[in-house]
Amino acid sequence: MSTENKETAGRATRLLHAGHEPKVFHGFVNPPIVHASTVLFPNAAAMRERGQAYTYALRGTPTLDALEGALNELEGSAGTVLLPSGLAAVSVPLLAFLSSGDHLLVVDSVYGPTRIFCDGMLRRMGVEVEYFAASLGTGIAARMRPNTRAVFLEAPGSNTFEMLDVKAVAEIAHGANAVVMMDNTWATPLFFRPLEHEVDLSIHALTKYPGGHSDVMLGSVSATREAFPRLRAAQMQMGINAAPDDAYLVFRGLKTMPVRLAHHQAAALDLAHWLEGREGVARVLHPALPSFEGHELWRRQFSGSSGLFSLVLDGGGRAQAEAFLDALELFGLGYSWGGFESLALQPSLSDRTLTPVPAEGPVIRLQVGLEDPEDLRRDLARALEAAANAR
Structure with a gap:
């Protein structure tokens, strides 16, 4: 699709044509499923400089790139990382942006396993975890501390669907130099785009509507230009990525x-x-x-x-x-x-x-x-x- 047509096309149309260009792979409308670990270099200089598109499968393959590209189109994000589950998509950004002694604010109606991770691993790491009610709204300003490094949102709330003003809360968090993360699995980017509401990292359990067929476990985190480098660095430091078959199933489900x-x-x-x-x-x-x-x-x-x-x-x-x-x-x-x-x-x-x-x-x-x-x-x-x- 031309750039001009893409700018005027509806979101569903753009999604159908996002992530893979058939012309670059013999005209096939879906990307190849690349099973790989090692990638060969033509010479020592290329290997030293890593001067080619793919260097090692952990850092990306054509299959993963296709899904990441489609999600960037859907989210309006600068970059996306793929992770083996929705919970991994919650855990990795929290680990990327929090250190011992930091303070984290989490909406009280959050997904249960997210709470278990915060109360378990993060507290064990020395992170101060504090919960707030969705109804608090802009009153969250009084909960911000000098060491508040992140605010974690979910809207609607898990199971009981409490709502909050995402942009208002995010602006207050940014005013205190905290990064904002949001689990947006319920709405998907078709019905809500967190990055357009001042959120820095949009989290999804791709297991749900993007996969759509109850046969895959996968998660994603899509980030702004400012937040993405730190997110990607954490992903590589932990050595965690998605399997090609799972990525392909979600890519197909997105359509x-x-x-x-x-x-x-x-x-x-x-x-x-x-x-x-x-x-x-x-x-x-x-x-x-x-x-x-x-x-x-x-x-x-x-x-x-x-x-x-x-x-x-x-x-x-x-x-x-x-x-x-x-x-x-x-x-x-x-x-x-x-x-x-x-x-x-x-x-x-x-x-x-x-x-x-x-x-x-x-x-x-x-x-x-x-x-x-x-x-x-x-x-x-x-x-x-x-x-x-x-x-």
């Missing part, structure tokens, strides 16, 4: 992600609206619903919503939650999300220290897949009836 996300979004909203009026449902936690507490913040910042949201059962406890889950036939019981299939689980919220846990009843998280929404509606109706009968 259909806009179409899949459109269905995930529409089906999830359809079910969320339907659930709001059902007996046995106390609340529906979906940022795109006008009834949701953080809806205005979501509407102001995001251009769409994905297929993940939660409902709060009206009363009951574990027995009612398990009756609901066990009655499901189309929703599978399993971790992760973003694939073609619908999933459900009761998330653990016991690690929250500042974020209120819904008091009305158990929280059930739903991943709405690509099934017919009417079939999923019937499945949820059966589950609600089972929960009611378990009281």
Whole structure:
């Protein structure tokens, strides 16, 4: 695609043509899957100067470059690193920018394994970890210290979908010379581009919507021009990169992600609206619903919503939650999300220290897949009836 056409094309069109140019590889529309470690040099001088595009597979291959290039196009970033999982994509930038004695601020409604990493490895390294509620907003200024080096965000919050003003928080962090990182897995860059909201490093579990088929583990971190060199240096110092087959699967998944996300979004909203009026449902936690507490913040910042949201059962406890889950036939019981299939689980919220846990009843998280929404509606109706009968 010409530069002129690229500038005027829609995001989905640009994504379809990003990362690989068929002309450079015999016209094939997808990049080659390069399995490699050693790369040969033509002579000693080239080896000494590393004067060629590829020097060793850890530092990149045509397969990895294709996916990194597509993600840079999608994110508007200066550089992207690929890592073996979404959690690795959280861990590496934190390790890259934090040292013993530094202070880290983390939103309280963060992804559970992120919290485990912060409370485990980072604290053991001597990093001071402090959590703040998403509702704190610009009040985060009072939490900044002279040794605050990073602020870690996630929006919407994990499992209960709390919203925050990303740009306002990022500007305050930058005013205190702290770097800002954000887990943007829920929205993907199709619905929210963190770097356009003053975030320095945008983190994704590519396992989810970019992969889209529940068959790959991969993560990415996309960074601004200023942040990328330190991120890449940390990646190389740790000797961690992605496998070519995994990168290829995600590259392929990216091409259909806009179409899949459109269905995930529409089906999830359809079910969320339907659930709001059902007996046995106390609340529906979906940022795109006008009834949701953080809806205005979501509407102001995001251009769409994905297929993940939660409902709060009206009363009951574990027995009612398990009756609901066990009655499901189309929703599978399993971790992760973003694939073609619908999933459900009761998330653990016991690690929250500042974020209120819904008091009305158990929280059930739903991943709405690509099934017919009417079939999923019937499945949820059966589950609600089972929960009611378990009281």
